[in-house]
Amino acid sequence: MARVRPTATVSDWLLSVAEVLPLPHRAVPPYTLGEAVAELGDYAQVVDASEWNRDRPTRKNRRSLQIEIQAQSGAIGGRLGALVAHLLDDLRDDANQEAVVTATTKFGEVWHSDIAVTDAFGDLSAAAKMGTTSAALRRLAAIVTSQVGPSARGPFSVLTYAADALVNTEDQLASESVGPLPGPLTEERRFEMAREILVAPPVGQVVVWTVYSRALLWGMREVIGPMTFLRADWALPNAFEHKWHDFPEREELRELRENVHWLDDLHSEALEQGNRLTLVRVDLGERQVAGAADEARRRIEAIVSIAVEAGGVSWQNAGATAVLLDGKARISSGGITVRQTRTADDDSYGIGGTGKILSTVADEFADVLAKGPMPEQLVEALTSLREARMTDHRDVSFYGARRVTPRVATALEDHAMELFASALKVPASELATALQRREALRQADGRIAAQLMAPLDEVWSRGPNAGRDQLERKISSYSRDGIRLVSVAKAVALQDEIRALPMSELKRADFEDALAICTLPDRERQLLDETWRETGLLRARHRRVRNAVNHGLPLNEVTLNSIRNYAESTSKIALDIALTWFKNGESGAALIQREEKAWTERIDRISSGLSCVDEDARNNEES
Structure with a gap:
């Protein structure tokens, strides 16, 4: 939305x-x-x-x-x-x-x-x-x-x-x-x-101010080309409290303080013992405001990387940014985050979740692990995927773990996929096709569920409605892991009641389209054909991205990020297949065939003229 x-x-x-x-x-x-x-x-x-x-x-x-x-x-x-x-x-x-x-x-x-x-x-x-x-x-x-x-x-x-x-x-x-x-x-x-x-986006002289923690300068002010680094515990007191030391950026900071409220918080934090905070000013010259903060951080990180490579310690972005256009604050972040590492009590949800998952792992794998350790290929693949998930993870958000770039994550996932194919003893191309099958089905089912629920979502924008809430409870529920489960059969059975709800024409169109997919086999086949084509494009683009990463070819950020969801989703599916292989002892070829069977059985059901609602009814009768 x-x-x-x-x-x-x-x-x-x-x-x-x-x-x-x-x-x-x-x-x-x-x-x-x-x-x-x-x-x-x-x-x-x-x-x-x-x-x-x-x-x-x-x-x-x-x-x-x-x-x-x-x-x-x-x-x-x-x-x-x-x-x-x-x-x-x-x-x-x-x-x-x-x-x-x-x-x-x-x-x-x-x-x-x-x-x-x-x-x-x-x-x-x-x-x-x-x-x-x-x-x-x-x-x-x-x-x-x-x-x-x-x-x-x-x-x-x-x-x-x-x-x-x-x-x-x-x-x-x-x-x-x-x-x-x-x-x-x-x-x-x-x-x-x-x-x-x-x-006509705004264009002018653009300056970006941002803050890093765990960042200490050798002096008080360092200028590197268009970048100026200032120790916060020196610059802010001199700008806001007294005039012991003058510096070129002083007046700009004083004017910026009127509209950028995190500067006062930074001032207080900078004077706290133990905090090591550095302000960075980047003059980007004549350009659009859009994308300025990202460009400034990219330039700063490149310079800091030189220091880290030579034996220094990485700086941590404190989340505070202000963008000036022609000397006036145009964009400002909401606040500053100084302490990246928190105590265990601060993340009881995440720690409790880890314990719950380990309990499930014990139930699933205790017997097979008692017979012997995991194969080295599977261990290596697991550690590679764990590192790849550090692009956006609780360890990064709560415990100061090193954030992994999408480029590195893609290379790690590629390495893991080769290990999975080797462990399963299947050609990498056959594994990739099986993963595409599962992903195409997942995307199709996700779209059906989202469109069936469209008239019931975003209640905040329309106010309370008892009938809508009641229908939502009848049609959907949530698993213990917080995943919403949507009953296609119930949504189709209650379609007239849903149609009677107030909704925008766009949501109505989404709902009617989902009903057609669920009740008309030809329309469902069109959707599967569409998701198969789309995942095919993603798979081919993913291959080009992997080649670019491995061989140092040009790789646009948009192109790289466009395949990240596909890369992460298919690597999770591959891990699920590999863990099933380890636990049950089935051959890799049989597990791959199972993925193909799920696709062909759905196509055969559609070809026979049965809709997904008909399939649900038949399954209910058999059970």
């Missing part, structure tokens, strides 16, 4: 666009046609000319990228498609390496142009007016996200501001703008305001 909460009486299509336009919380930027073309261009620029048409792996990689570009082309709307059609024609014949570089560069310029953003936003709005599912609208919204780039990310995203323009009241919009709104707030005017926000 978007951050936007509708506060004005507006049309359903405006509400639909506002709901799907902003990136959901913690979502990674989408991989679209723009990223696929850019990936091809980056690859063409680094491959040796002698290998472009002769080297077999290079030709295979080019073929994979051409398939990706063709598939992603099908996701763009009609207006944008007409604009870039001739540019895509120039990319189809990729035998000429220099021509590929030229064509991809030109495509990138057009892709991020104002006219392309306007066309993509028009495609999204036109689809919303016609009425469709949230999945279809989010595919079109992803195009806009790709085009505006870093401006799409963060709490002050242009996507969020554009969504506000579509649904907020006139008073709210007037309070956020400079002066009164021009003209009446018609649908056309709302659309134009949103478009102007998307094509």
